[in-house]
Structures are given as C-alpha cells and as structure tokens.
Amino acid sequence: MLFLIGIDWGISVNILWQYGFIQRALLAGLAIGVSSALLGLFLLLRREAMIGHGLGHIIFGGLALAFCLNLAPVPVALIIAILASLGMTKLKSRAGLHSDTAIAIFSSVGMATGVLLVTLVNRYGIDLLSFLFGDILAIDRNETILALALAIFVVAFLFIFYHQLLFLAFSPESAQAFGLKTNQLESLLTILTAITIVLGMKIVGLLLMTSLLVIPAASALQIASSFRASCFLAVIISSFSIMAGLWLALATDWPASATIVLISFLFFLGSFFKRKRRFL
C-alpha cells in the first residue's frame, strides 16, 4: 500500500478545473468515453470485442506511413482506419469469414506494415510512442472539439438506428429477412468505431483503446436487465472511470491512460460480483 502515501488526496476539483488543459482532457475524455461505451455494447453483442484491438494495429500502420511520408498523422490514420474497417466488412461477407478471422488478418497486416515502415526509415520516434500510449493532458482545442462532435454524432446515430442495430446484434438473419440493410448498418458501425479509436488514441493510446470499448460495456452487460439499461450503465461507468482516472492521475502523477483503464476494471469486478451474488 506504499503507493498510496504519495497521493495528494486533498487535490481540489475546483482548483484543477481552472486549468485549460484539464478542462480539455475531461471534455475530450468524456466524449470519447461515451462514444466508446455505446459502440462497445453493440460490438460485444455482435461478438466483435477485438475489433478495437485490430483497428488499433491497423492505425499503427497508418501512423507509420504518415511519419514516413511526413504527412499529418491523424488524417492519414483516419483514412486508413475507415478503409480497413470497410475492407473487414467486405472480406467477412465475400469470403464467408467469421469476424475474428477478418479482424486478425487486417490487424496483422497493419502491424506488419507499421513495423516494416518504421524499421525502413529508422524512426521509432517519441511521436509514434505518444499515439501508442496516449497523453490525455496534451489534448489541444481542436482535438477536444472533434471528440465532442464525434460523441454527438455517435449518440445521434444510435438514437436514430437504435432498434435496427439491436435487431442486427440479436438476430442478423431475421433482421436481413425483415428487409434491413444489414451490410450498410454493419459498415457504419465499424466506421464509427474506427473514428472513435483514431480520436481516442490521444486519450488512452492505441494499445489501451480496446479497454474503453470493451470494459464499460462488459460491466454494464453483467448487471443490466434490459438493453436500454445497459446503454445508460455503460455510459455512467465509462464517464466515472475517466473522471476518477484523470483525478487520480493528477493527484499521484501516475499515467492517466493506465489509471483510467484500471479504474474501469474495478467497475467490471464490482459488476461481476454483483451479478454473481444475484445468481447464487
């Protein structure tokens, strides 16, 4: 318990809120947290929990390409991520592959391309590492606005297509027979996931982005008795993890990304034991 000694428990939220970089971190963090929690629910129910991890590897390849060509990294990563997400959906339907196989193929190709490019130009720079591990306190104004815009778009998308997406997650064949455009819905869901990961890589980093997509949603699914309740719970768990993680990171000087992820895992443990008690 020695690590608790160094914590400044008296750090005031009011004082922290006065700093612009903390305001940006909190707003962008909450925006990405809400988007990932909601998208994550649909991904988990479609058994595509690893899509975040796979897209993260692909985006690494995109970032390496941007660094090699001296281009702006985020737009390049975004384009590569969207193309790859569409490619995965196509490969799945055309080659009759399961989701995990398509994700594995694309993610390994993305990672291999990234490693090759980085090695060829011999530039494993600090910039690339910052995308891998994230730095929520270094988020600028434009990135905050983009994250907020994404959150609004994701919430609107889910509000409009809520029943269709739930139908698709629960029973894809019946949804298709019902006349829903399942391929288009799947592609939209994957593209939004790709955009969320690209914008979230500054917050928790590519390597930990899967956690924001998976852990709050998985925690909510442990205890919710309806899908609507799962949506609210996932958003609440994600938001609290980000706020508490950020506060704890500032109080302790721990890395914010890792702290956010570990706090969300505590929520998962809590919901797991609550569920276990309910079924005992």
Place this chain on the structure above:
Amino acid sequence: MIENEELIVIKELSFYYDQKPVLLDINLTIWAGDFLAILGPNGAGKTTLIKIMLGLLPIKKGQVFLFGQPIKSFKNWHLLGYVPQTATHFDPLFPATVEEIIAMALFSRKRLWSRTKEERKTISKILEIVGLQGKEKIPIGQLSTGEQQKVFIARALVHKPRVLILDEPTTGIDAETQQQFYDMLQQLNIKNGITIVLVTHDIGIVNRHINRVACLEGRLIYHGTHEDFCFSEFFKEMIGRGDHVISHRH
C-alpha cells in the same frame, strides 16, 4: 383475403451450393390462407427453399414472385414474417427484455428510440395473441425455449405480415408445448387469416393442423392438399404403414 390469391410463386427454381445441387426444378405456389407444411429429410433443401423465398439467398436458376412481384424488385418485406431455425440459439445472457425483442421489429422502420402508449399497447396485444401477456419486462434468456419461440413469433407478427414462415420451430420443445404451439399457429391461420409456411420433420402434425403439404427431396416430390396427402403413397411411405392414416382435424 382474396380467394385463390397467389402470395408466393416459385417457377423452375434450382439452387446449387458450389457445384452440389440442393434444389432442382421446383415449381410451387402458396395461396392466401394456406397452412403449408414443407416436409423432407435432412439435406432435402427445405431451409434453402425458404431462405430463397425470403431473399436471403440469391436465385441461381428460375423465378420467384412475391405478391405478384419478381423477388428482385420486391420491397414490402414486412408482408413476410420469419422465425429462423436458429431463433432460440442466441446468447442466453443477451440483455433484452421481451418488449425490446418485439420492439426491434415494430420500430425498425420508425428509427426512433422512444415508444408511444399506443405502440406499447400493440406489443401487449401481440403478446396476448401468443399467450405471453404480462411478460413484457422479463429478460428473454429467462424464458423457456417454448416461450422464447412464442416471443419470436410475436416479433414476426408485430408488423402484420400476411405470410408467416417458420423453420422447424418446435426443435427442443416438449410434446405438450408443441401441441399448444401448433394450436396457436392454427388460430393465427384461421382467425387472423395469416398464411403459414412451416418447415418440419414432424409428420404427426400433418394430420392435425395443416391444409397443404409439400414434400421435398431436392426435387418437389409432392404438393397438394392435406386430404389427398393422407391417402397418398408418399404418406404411406413416410409413416411406414399404409393402414394408419389418422385424420383428426380440430
């Protein structure tokens, strides 16, 4: 319901998985008011045939017309309700209530999260029809297989289809519940005027509820009325004894 209205017409339909023929030269018409059983052994092409009717598989040879329109230009898919063979094979921990399962179909065309009082009533009413009144808020995973199947029928019925297609709906359901289930389908057919297409292995049901039979073994080897079927060679072959043709219609 228009007398002798042709709802589904299949003409010279053949289907192949890779090079292997599954359906050959099928000609079949389903009329309004039919309670049609599609019978046949495993691998006879029953599921493939209904998937083609539902537009889930492409037509490789032949033609299919739904409500008088070629299937390629058909848009009114809500006129067909479908309960797939794997309906009850979902994750039992899926966090959806009975109400949410039915709302998937009811609201998929509306693109809205919220529900009005009237739409809630529609859900309650449809649950009453399938005998699950008052179970709106129960998570689907907590129901028995028979009850789950009724929820999926309710979901298929909620957008008022004219044809209900069911693929082996009584798999894993005990005999008593099966009987209630088929009685419910018969009520839907007679009282609500819904045409029913049922894929089944269960020859026993043939004499109790249906009015038409189609026997499939890659080719359509029999298609006719229930009465004719009961005295046909096919039926004698299927039950193995020609002198036990029981007919007790409700």
